[in-house]
Amino acid sequence: MIMRSTIAAAATAAIVAASGVPVFASDYPQERLTYTVAFGPGGGNDRMSRTIVDILNKYDLYPNDIVVENREGGSGAVGFSYVKRQAGNPYSATSTSGNFLGTPLVADTDWTYKDFTPVGLLASDAMFLVVRSDSDFKTIDDVVKAAKEGRFTIAGSGSAGPERVTASLFANAANIEYEYVPIGSGGELVTALTSGSVDAVVANPSEVAGQIDAGTFAALAFSDSARSTNHPDIPTFRELGYDFDFSLPRGVVLAPDLDPAVQEWWVAALKEAVSKPEWQDYLVKNGMSGNPIWGADFGTYLEATSAKYEAVLKEIGAIN
Amino acid sequence: MFSEVISNLSLGLSIAASPEGLLFLLLGAFVGMIVGLFPGFGPAAGIAVLLPLTFGLDPTTAIIMLAGIYYGSMYGGTITSILINTPGESATVASTLDGYPLAQKGRAGPALVMQAIASFFGGTIGVLLITALAPSLANFASKFGPSEYFLIIAIGLLMLTTMMGDNKFKGFISALIGFAVGSVGVDVMSGQQRFTFGSPELIGGVYFVAVAIGLFGIGELLHCILNGQHRQPAEKLRISFRDKEFWPTRKDFAESKFTFLRGSAIGFLAGVLPGSGATLGSIIGYSVEKKVAKDPENFGRGEMRGLVAPEAANNAASAGAMVPLLSLGIPGSGATAVLLGAFMMWGLQPGPLLIVNDPEFVWGLIASMYLGNMILIALSIFAIPLFVKFLDIPYLHVVPVIVLLCVIGAFAINASIVETWILVVSGAVGFAMKKFGYSPAATVLALVLGSMAEETFLQSYIISQGTLSVFWERPVSLILSIILLCVVLAPFGLKLAQRVFGKTEKHLAHQK
Numbered sequence: 123m124i125m126r127s128t129i130a131a132a133a134t135a136a137i138v139a140a141s142g143v144p145v146f147a148s149d150y151p152q153e154r155l156t157y158t159v160a161f162g163p164g165g166g167n168d169r170m171s172r173t174i175v176d177i178l179n180k181y182d183l184y185p186n187d188i189v190v191e192n193r194e195g196g197s198g199a200v201g202f203s204y205v206k207r208q209a210g211n212p213y214s215a216t217s218t219s220g221n222f223l224g225t226p227l228v229a230d231t232d233w234t235y236k237d238f239t240p241v242g243l244l245a246s247d248a249m250f251l252v253v254r255s256d257s258d259f260k261t262i263d264d265v266v267k268a269a270k271e272g273r274f275t276i277a278g279s280g281s282a283g284p285e286r287v288t289a290s291l292f293a294n295a296a297n298i299e300y301e302y303v304p305i306g307s308g309g310e311l312v313t314a315l316t317s318g319s320v321d322a323v324v325a326n327p328s329e330v331a332g333q334i335d336a337g338t339f340a341a342l343a344f345s346d347s348a349r350s351t352n353h354p355d356i357p358t359f360r361e362l363g364y365d366f367d368f369s370l371p372r373g374v375v376l377a378p379d380l381d382p383a384v385q386e387w388w389v390a391a392l393k394e395a396v397s398k399p400e401w402q403d404y405l406v407k408n409g410m411s412g413n414p415i416w417g418a419d420f421g422t423y424l425e426a427t428s429a430k431y432e433a434v435l436k437e438i439g440a441i442n
Numbered sequence: 443m444f445s446e447v448i449s450n451l452s453l454g455l456s457i458a459a460s461p462e463g464l465l466f467l468l469l470g471a472f473v474g475m476i477v478g479l480f481p482g483f484g485p486a487a488g489i490a491v492l493l494p495l496t497f498g499l500d501p502t503t504a505i506i507m508l509a510g511i512y513y514g515s516m517y518g519g520t521i522t523s524i525l526i527n528t529p530g531e532s533a534t535v536a537s538t539l540d541g542y543p544l545a546q547k548g549r550a551g552p553a554l555v556m557q558a559i560a561s562f563f564g565g566t567i568g569v570l571l572i573t574a575l576a577p578s579l580a581n582f583a584s585k586f587g588p589s590e591y592f593l594i595i596a597i598g599l600l601m602l603t604t605m606m607g608d609n610k611f612k613g614f615i616s617a618l619i620g621f622a623v624g625s626v627g628v629d630v631m632s633g634q635q636r637f638t639f640g641s642p643e644l645i646g647g648v649y650f651v652a653v654a655i656g657l658f659g660i661g662e663l664l665h666c667i668l669n670g671q672h673r674q675p676a677e678k679l680r681i682s683f684r685d686k687e688f689w690p691t692r693k694d695f696a697e698s699k700f701t702f703l704r705g706s707a708i709g710f711l712a713g714v715l716p717g718s719g720a721t722l723g724s725i726i727g728y729s730v731e732k733k734v735a736k737d738p739e740n741f742g743r744g745e746m747r748g749l750v751a752p753e754a755a756n757n758a759a760s761a762g763a764m765v766p767l768l769s770l771g772i773p774g775s776g777a778t779a780v781l782l783g784a785f786m787m788w789g790l791q792p793g794p795l796l797i798v799n800d801p802e803f804v805w806g807l808i809a810s811m812y813l814g815n816m817i818l819i820a821l822s823i824f825a826i827p828l829f830v831k832f833l834d835i836p837y838l839h840v841v842p843v844i845v846l847l848c849v850i851g852a853f854a855i856n857a858s859i860v861e862t863w864i865l866v867v868s869g870a871v872g873f874a875m876k877k878f879g880y881s882p883a884a885t886v887l888a889l890v891l892g893s894m895a896e897e898t899f900l901q902s903y904i905i906s907q908g909t910l911s912v913f914w915e916r917p918v919s920l921i922l923s924i925i926l927l928c929v930v931l932a933p934f935g936l937k938l939a940q941r942v943f944g945k946t947e948k949h950l951a952h953q954k
Contacts, residue, residue: 163493164783172497172787190494195858197628199642228633230640275905282633303904304630305588306897309772309779316770318916319587319905328786332771332793407789440633 150212150387154187158216160201162194166247166328166408170372171217173404174244177395184391197225206233208377212384215377219247220284220370223428227435228282235428238375240420241388244396245410246369248346249288250356251276252330253322254315255340262342262362265322269298277303277320279311282440285324288345288368290434292324295364302438315339327352327409345369352409371427372410373420389416447573450801454809457802463506466499467810470507471817474514475825481522481659482651482851484531485760486776488515491854493784501788502803506810508784512777513565513814516760517822520557520753521829525550526844528659531776532650532890533720533756535883536728538658539605540741540748547744550830552690556746557753558822559690560702564754565815567706568713568761572768572808579714580769580794586715588901589912593922594715595895598722600929602888604729606881607742616881619871620888623648630897631904643860650889652852652864657882659848660865661872663841668877672838683827690746698750701731709755713762719775720759721890727755761811768804770794 157175161167171190178184193201198221208214218235226234253259259268268274278285281304293300303320305311312333315323322342323330327350333339334353341356347367349358360367374392376384395401396414405412415423435441457463473495477488492511496504519530524541537557544553571579586594599617606613626637627647638644666672705727712723731751732741741748759775766772771792773779785792790800797804832840852865875882906912914920 162780162783163490164780164787169783169787192490193857196642196645199645200858203642225642225645228628229635229638229642229645231642273907277901280633281628281630301904301907303588303901305901306630309766309782310588310591312770312772313584313586314588314901316584317587317590317918319589319902319912332791332795335791336794338794403789407791408786435633 150384151184151186153213154189155184155213155215157188157190158201158205158214159190159192160194160198160205160216160221161192161219163192166326167198167217167219167372168192169408170219170245170404173400174217174374174392174395177398177400178391180400181394181398183394196229196231197221199225199229199231202233202238203231205375205377206237209379211377212380215241215374215388218371218373218375218424222371222375223424223431224283227428227432228441235375235424237378239378239380239385240417240424241374241376241385242392242396242417243371243373243415243420243423244392244401245372245405245408245412245414246346247284247326247372247410248344248350248367248369249278249285249324250327250330250334250341250345250353251288251292251322251324251343251359252315252334252339252341254318255337257321259322259342260340262359262364265342266296266298268321269293269296269300273301274298274322275301275303275320276322276324277305277311277314278324279306280304282435282438284368284370284431285326286438286440287431287434289324290438291345291366291368291430292343292359292364295359295366331409346411348411348413350409351411352406368430369411369427371420371424373415385417392416450805451573451809453801454805454807455812457502457806458506458810458813462503463806463810464813466503466507467510467813468817470510471514471814471821472510474511475518475818475821476514477511478515478518478530479521480851480854481526481528481530481655481848482854483515484519484529484533484651484777485512485515486531486780487651487854488512488519489777489780489784493780496784497787501785501790502806504784504788505803505807508781509807509810510814510817512760512781513757513811513818514821516565516757517558517561517818520561521554522659524553524557524749525829525832526659527662528844528848529654529886532654532886533724533759534752535654535658535721535886536605536724536752537749537756539728539752539883540743540745542662543742543744544746544749545833549687549744550833551685551688551826552694553746553749554826554829555688555823556690556694556698556750558819558826560705560750560753561757561822562815562819563702564706564709564757564759565761566812567703567754568710568758569808569811569815571710571758572761572765572811576765576769576797579765583714583766583772584770585918587916588898588905589916589919590922591715592895592898592902593913593919593926594712594722595891595898597922597926597929598725599888599891599895600926601725601729602884602891604732605725605887606884607879609879612878612880613884616875616884617888620885620890621892623653623885624889624892624896627893631900641860643858647893648864648889649861650886652861653868653889654882654886655848655851656865656868657872657875657885659844659872660869661874661876661882663844664869664873665876666837667841668873672836672841675836688827688830694746698747701747701750702754704730704734705751705754706758709758710762712755713759713775714765719763720756721887723755723759723762724752725887727751764808764811767792768797768807771796 205216522528523534523537527542529535708727709723713719767778773782852861
């Protein structure tokens with residue numbers, strides 16, 4: 123409670139401070155906001171975006187209407203390109219996720235993360251290394267031992283996605299060889315493991331949480347820097363002695379070339395939004411950790427994560 | 443066990459059959475059917491577009507409405523297959539093969555009624571099987587890894603040969619075009635882009651919907667214009683419920699009574715398997731029907747069984763696809779993947795525990811599938827005279843409407859002009875295919891299944907260390923491999939048998 127009122131006070135202070143900037147800031151926001159989702163309805167990015175928009179509406183944090191538009195295609199390329207072309211328009215926002223960094227690395231897009239105005243990292247989306255509960259692998263050391271003795275297969279969504287990056291970072295840290303099997307969607311990923319086709323999968327917690335709760339799957343390690351709030355019993359790779367962490371930014375960015383006051387206005391509004399119970403509920407349900415990073419620091423974070431991503435993709439030969 | 447089923451189902455019915463539940467079910471079915479009428483909007487696109495409508499509702503009401511949309515767009519999607527030869531999604535491609543010729547023969551009314559009955563039958567059988575068998579079938583689905591997927595897709599691709607039309611050589615060329623188009627996009631193994639020409643829209647591959655609308659819808663339209671159909675006056679089809687021509691004949695029912703059962707059973711099994719259940723179900727349903735028929739030469743020329751089989755199959759498959767979704771949290775099709783997202787949006791956790799933790803939700807959904815089917819068969823039969831009226835309009839005036847609908851359907855996929863261009867190019871190709879006797883159905887289905895076959899084959903190949911042993915070392919794979927071999931070898935075996943027994947048969951035939 124104290125936390126919340128402090129944040130609310132900070133938000134008010136920020137708004138007051140922002141209103142010191144002549145004319146513009148006190149006028150903002152005047153118009154309807156278009157919140158672009160670069161992926162289809164019902165996906166991870168869409169769920170986060172709609173949760174944020176619902177909170178902004180419910181608590182009147184954004185005084186005008188917000189329209190959510192799904193512009194999917196090309197692993198986010200289409201939607202993010204649309205927002206990038208809104209340069210200078212303070213009424214265009216979008217949510218980031220793994221593809222926000224990954225797609226420009228593997229594809230020829232007309233945008234990169236650098237083009238956008240960063241507002242805040244609201245949550246990190248990290249990966250579990252998961253095995254079947256009835257398998258011989260009870261700990262991560264069993265996995266490392268098996269991989270050193272023989273062939274070990276790890277499946278994940280896509281060939282150059284965050285799952286592949288996590289698996290490679292783990293293999294490097296553990297000094298093991300493994301065979302990566304790129305699998306399509308979440309459903310096929312689950313059956314690749316239930317059917318015993320592969321030894322382990324790297325997956326987003328929301329894709330395997332149902333199986334973990336039911337006891338079919340066991341998660342051995344988590345790729346974030348801190349344990350998941352939803353599965354506090356599962357250690358991080360770093361805790362287990364494998365020196366890496368990798369998570370993807372679930373955050374909010376605005377169109378390029380904006381008045382710094384607009385950025386500040388949004389930092390304040392979203393600081394308020396993430397303090398609401400609905401947001402905490404979202405984090406718990408999706409097994410995400412919420413250590414927000416704001417404004418320019420978010421920009422720096424994106425740069426570091428993108429560099430890590432790029433290095434792994436180069437190493438596995440997915441890009442030159 | 444039986445009493446458990448009854449109590450579960452009555453729990454579901456108590457939720458779905460509430461006044462509020464029924465209202466939203468009816469609303470969903472109606473809206474879904476209207477959306478399904480747009481070329482390109484099958485269940486997956488229909489649910490994705492309409493999903494935001496349900497966000498304000500509580501989960502159970504929302505899922506009831508979505509169940510209505512799901513089935514509504516299945517029913518609506520076939521109507522365009524029959525009337526304007528334009529499938530809304532890959533699962534209704536097979537329905538155009540005999541559905542459209544039936545409409546051309548002036549039997550649009552009976553064809554639409556039969557497809558509604560087949561859909562109802564397939565859907566209801568499917569839900570009955572879910573109610574009775576869901577838990578045991580779920581374990582079956584979880585045994586399917588990449589090697590099993592590949593084999594089942596390969597069987598589907600083999601079955602495709604029965605749908606290629608009379609000239610097998612041209613049929614193979616058509617399928618190869620589909621495979622070639624399917625290779626556009628990111629290579630699943632290396633992550634490298636193939637044939638995308640720097641276009642971000644092509645990273646995800648060529649989406650089959652624009653291709654299907656172009657090849658079928660626009661291609662057919664151009665062909666009709668070539669034949670001068672726009673200069674002919676409209677046929678006078680004054681159809682109402684009282685006309686005999688509106689209803690299927692007793693012969694239609696008598697001939698296809700087993701078709702309903704075969705189609706539903708095949709479709710349901712295909713649907714349970716995660717992958718492309720409804721599409722494979724409709725292909726296998728159609729081709730089995732043609733194989734068992736005494737008069738296979740009638741198929742493709744407006745044979746009622748050729749419409750009933752894929753329709754019963756794809757609706758049973760949509761029900762079957764709910765089995766892995768509800769019992770394991772594994773989406774088996776595009777539409778169920780969108781539903782899975784919706785579950786999570788409402789704060790439900792899809793997985794093996796869903797049915798334990800939220801029985802009201804799961805059984806409410808299953809019950810609304812029963813009710814949805816009933817509502818839709820009534821809705822369809824009432825609406826059919828309206829749809830048939832469409833054929834009353836002179837073709838000259840129909841053309842712009844079809845073009846408009848096709849362009850909207852293609853554009854709406856991603857709100858991008860790239861798909862519209864794909865539509866235009868496919869339209870020209872479809873026209874040439876129709877004119878020279880190639881098979882657009884083979885192209886579209888090869889496009890859908892080809893890239894899946896490639897991915898799953900390469901996954902299996904990596905898993906088995908570059909050998910093919912995975913295809914016989916795993917038990918389920920072994921069974922599927924044997925089925926695959928049988929499908930390949932059966933024609934040779936039959937020929938051999940004919941050579942041995944041929945004389946006696948001819949002799950017998952002569953005696954008749």
